[in-house]
Amino acid sequence: MIGYNIIGKKISALNDKTIQASNPKNQEQLEGEFHVATTEEADEAIQKAKAVAREYANLPSSKKALFLRTIADNIEKLSSKLIDRVVAESGLPEGRVTGERGRTCGQLRFFADKIEEGSWVNAIVDRGDVDIRQCLQPLGPVVVFTASNFPLAFSTAGGDTASALASGCPVIVKAHESHLGTNNLVAECIMAAAIECGLPDGVFSSLNGAGYELGSYLVKHPDVQAVAFTGSYGGGKALYDLAQSRPHPIPVFSEMGSVNPIFVLPQAMEKKTTSWAEAIASSVNLGAGQFCTNPGIIVVERNEFLTAFSDQLVDAFSRLQAATMLNKGIHANYNKAKYSKSQESGVKIKYIEIDDDKASLSAHPCLLEVSYADYSKNPKLSQEVFGPFTIMVVCENQSEMKEVASQMEGQLTASIIGEADEIIKANDLLEIAASKVGRIIINGMPTGVAVCEAMNHGGPFPATTDPRFTSVGGNAIYRFVRPVCYQGFPDELLPDALKEANPLGIRRLENGEYK
Template structure:
């Protein structure tokens, strides 16, 4: 039974009079259950608990944190079908998709647990003392990454599990040694409560401090602003709109005595270069591949391909028609919530109403049923360069074809692109050689470059980069997916001439954690004094 309470560490509270309900686009009505909006006192209590917990949690061993993350994964699985059904009702996503997303969520928790056991994320570097160096001696210098402090995490609308309460931001922050305060997404409040209860159970079972995790309910920007402005919060993880991310960023910099980083993933239209040789060789397969990617999850992925750059030649018109026909075969499907559905209809009309934009295909309106159909439009490269509004994200199954005259026109147009999460190149070997300069331009604009695939589908792994230049994210050198996401919630500290007994284990001469460290410029797992180069 759902209680509708806020989780203030190990306590549950619901002192506020204001309530929220979760609306189901599946049932087209509010779901049972009232959820209490957190009061100012409850918000403060959650953050103060996180601050107190940081003193203990930041000192836990890597093995202890790994056990905590494994326990969270176990507790989420213990929720069983109740979690799948509630998430389906709150998001409209098929139960099979939710089941797969649960697997991804549990998998990334376990991946971070493994990453903790390895310990390499602390990036231990040791420069031993050189007392006899002339003209000046060198001190003993030892550097490693340490937890940054309590982190505020904002749950995303389009991934109720994998980018939400126990998603990648929470998993990476907890792995780093940072307590987490989650702002639950108002569209999936029941799902949040189920997962939050699982995290609390895991924390209690593994002996974590009270306050290592809290979950708060709020609406609009009120709760978010209070969290970001609280002096005890030291970093923010956010996935959502450009406007929302920038509002948090401004508050984190302008409205605090101590500015903090906001790692925001905000907006991307993920350009695809569909090169002429590829179209000539395999037009049907490419059209089918792109149609499936554009409509996957009703287009509600941050990696949805919203721009297609095509060289205008004798095959172009037929290819665009093939893509249009493929999109027409995809039935209307339920969107995540009322707000997203309404925004999609509005954003699509704004795109189609832009000067120089021609509608190629537009499915029937289905907004009354909270459903969306695909759309395809086209414009010229010159028009695209002159109108920055054509780079506004349409969050749903819509894509814009940009027709370029030749390689030079394509290269010039790509130079006008805003920062993106991904860029895709679909081409033959001859294409890749001929349009190499254009690919290089796009590489400067994206965080991940895909060859002869589609951008939808983000592997949770060590090498994944899910980030990109502004405005896709606020920090182009960080990822929100994969083990490298932990780096967002760490900071470097250098210990100079620190006695051995007071050094962290990661920096001690004996290397008790058996970490790979850089000692006097050489990578080794050996103790200091027995350094041997390691072939990497």
């Protein structure tokens, strides 16, 4: 495997500097020397994207849909070659990786269907003394930063790329250092699809980079129009600040950290002790806890069922398997953070293992406990630990549970677990929690983000930098467009979405009525 950069329809390796990927399970170097993109290569990728932006935007949706489906087909054709590389680079189990490939290809086809149907452009027609029409148009070149924890579904051909390409924007991907080979394989699938579909040269590029240099160059480039990022708060906020300090600020959609609290009400603790304890423990340990929606805080009320519930949780945690984490940095940070939290004032260790095996990057789940009194005094305890970690906050009453919700920062999700009656009575808690999150869940775990029209994978800052948009689900496409209004246009010059005869057959708002 030669790790070229991909710039439109060509491969490029101007830089002698190369980087490698390693297997987190044994720290062995994996095949492939990946050439770090030079500034010239990055600029060329953006210039090509800019040059073809209008042509790509104007292509019929059927052609863009074919492109997305061809990418999915090409990814599937790689078969075990891709799966093996992802497993080797991520340490994730094969079953999970196969599932993630399905999700990735499913997303590509989901957006293909969506743009082929076409109504997403929000066409509005007002026929009056003056004829005024409006629809959405793509912003232009989008930079996508790939995520460490989803080498396929939130990476090279993941949801950001799929929705940006679907919206009509060219995409420049910055590969993640942890899965350079995966990126290379998938980027080749996209390049091949662009060639097979006869697309203009520059709708997609993929660049290898180490550290912040390439990323900040891309975000500051005047011809980049939007940025999508999934990762840590530090990384996402730094890119956001960089973009806002440009002479011409651009939108940055950073999906960052979240502790996704689960509030467990008393009757649920009493009546379904074991099943909820098992569900929570499994959710905490899923994918070695390396999910944006990992539940990092469990909020309970001190009552006669607490001991049994707590014991069941500990039992469930002790039966969970250790798993390999994504890379050395994540593994080291997880162990440091869980140990450090366990030493905070008032914190009790319920289940912990020292995971000092730096060869295998293996990590066990961790369960801590703290009273609301101690929790509320210590802001550190509400901060995310990336990994299979959770802390149980024990409140003296429901009013303290509501305080946890009131005091929490913006989150991707919050969950309420309860029996039917008590859920109804907890409406106030539900409303407070809903005001802080992008998705509120009753009697379910936050992990597992369905790709559907109603999904919102986003939330108030600091969960994301823009709570008005989602990075998963149909509405993810709206991150990369803006409305353009056409006044007094002759029919033949209007975009097809707005032509009088509605040749696309899409749903439109015409003189105030949906047609």
